[in-house]
Amino acid sequence: MNEQHPTSETDVHYLDEEIRSVQESGILEYRSGQLPTWCPGCGHFGISTALTEAINELSIGTHELCIVSGIGCTGRYPFFAKAYGIHTLHGRSLPVATGAKTARPDLTVIAATGDGDCMGIGIGHLSHAARRNVDILCVMFDNNIYGLTKGQTSPTTPNLQVTNSHPYGSPDTPLQPVRYALAVGATFVARGYSGRPKDMQTLFREALQHRGFSFVHILTPCVTFDKRNYTYERLDERVMPLPKRHDYSDYHMAMDRTIDEELFVGLFYKEDRPTFSEQMDAYAERAREKK
Numbered sequence: 001m002n003e004q005h006p007t008s009e010t011d012v013h014y015l016d017e018e019i020r021s022v023q024e025s026g027i028l029e030y031r032s033g034q035l036p037t038w039c040p041g042c043g044h045f046g047i048s049t050a051l052t053e054a055i056n057e058l059s060i061g062t063h064e065l066c067i068v069s070g071i072g073c074t075g076r077y078p079f080f081a082k083a084y085g086i087h088t089l090h091g092r093s094l095p096v097a098t099g100a101k102t103a104r105p106d107l108t109v110i111a112a113t114g115d116g117d118c119m120g121i122g123i124g125h126l127s128h129a130a131r132r133n134v135d136i137l138c139v140m141f142d143n144n145i146y147g148l149t150k151g152q153t154s155p156t157t158p159n160l161q162v163t164n165s166h167p168y169g170s171p172d173t174p175l176q177p178v179r180y181a182l183a184v185g186a187t188f189v190a191r192g193y194s195g196r197p198k199d200m201q202t203l204f205r206e207a208l209q210h211r212g213f214s215f216v217h218i219l220t221p222c223v224t225f226d227k228r229n230y231t232y233e234r235l236d237e238r239v240m241p242l243p244k245r246h247d248y249s250d251y252h253m254a255m256d257r258t259i260d261e262e263l264f265v266g267l268f269y270k271e272d273r274p275t276f277s278e279q280m281d282a283y284a285e286r287a288r289e290k291k
């Protein structure tokens with residue numbers, strides 16, 4: 001008998017309970033008819049589940065939700081979710097998400113972007129969405145590799161890591177996404193790990209409730225093309241919560257935490273600042289006064 005299958009009435013009862021609780025939770029409402037094409041075990045599954053749980057917790061309807069992506073395995077996410085979905089070009093999720101939020105401020109807009117997509121060709125857009133404080137959530141799926149194109153070095157691949165495009169080790173210094181987002185003025189900056197779904201869900205819920213640009217960096221294993229760095233085994237060992245004394249209103253403290261050796265997860269920084277649309281409204285008001 002296959003040991004994966006329930007072996008007793010108690011197991012069957014337990015599975016029935018699990019299925020019922022998923023059905024009753026309402027998260028299935030947010031699934032499209034498309035089954036995910038991600039590899040079994042890919043960390044992107046954990047991200048999509050935690051994000052869906054957070055959206056469901058906040059009772060955001062599928063008609064009130066817009067998910068925008070760039071390319072890569074990350075870019076596939078809008079196909080698997082029931083919401084308005086836009087699969088844009090490489091690196092362009094943030095300007096398209098900015099446009100969607102500006103045209104439809106009533107929507108909750110989420111940009112899903114990979115480490116290659118966000119920190120490579122799309123990095124200029126990250127700076128401008130952050131400094132303008134566009135009221136959207138940017139989730140960066142960081143597996144430190146180009147997954148879809150089969151394992152090339154990305155801007156977050158560590159120096160000397162062997163990849164399919166650098167068989168003798170990456171010659172480059174990697175970018176640090178949390179440090180970068182803080183440097184360019186994001187008003188909500190957090191990091192999670194797809195192996196810790198409940199913590200991710202909390203971060204997503206807080207990020208969705210934040211008015212302004214939220215940047216959530218998620219460490220997510222690519223089980224097919226990265227057998228060395230962001231594996232579940234290594235991340236389980238390395239990832240640790242921010243210290244209890246961490247003060248997320250202290251910008252310099254947040255920056256310092258990105259320089260520490262530890263791979264911290266949690267809310268690094270949060271600040272209230274007028275959003276892009278509020279600043280544009282104020283600008284229009286100034287123009288009217290001058291006439």
Ligand SMILES: Cc1ncc(C[n+]2csc(CCOP(=O)(O)OP(=O)(O)O)c2C)c(N)n1
Pocket residue numbers: 071072073074075090113114115116117118141143145146147148149154
């Ligand atoms: C302009 C352009 N250049 C290159 C590509 C090829 N391409 C498709 S996916 C990808 C890498 C994606 O990596 P990442 O953003 O890290 O996403 P992942 O697949 O790892 O989730 C690249 C370079 C493309 N689609 N468009």
Ligand code: SF4
Pocket residue numbers: 037038039041042043044073143147148221222223224225
């Ligand atoms: S190639 Fe990597 S990132 Fe892409 S679906 Fe497979 S495991 Fe996930």
Ligand SMILES: [Mg+2]
Pocket residue numbers: 072114115116141142143144145146147154
């Ligand atoms: Mg990637």
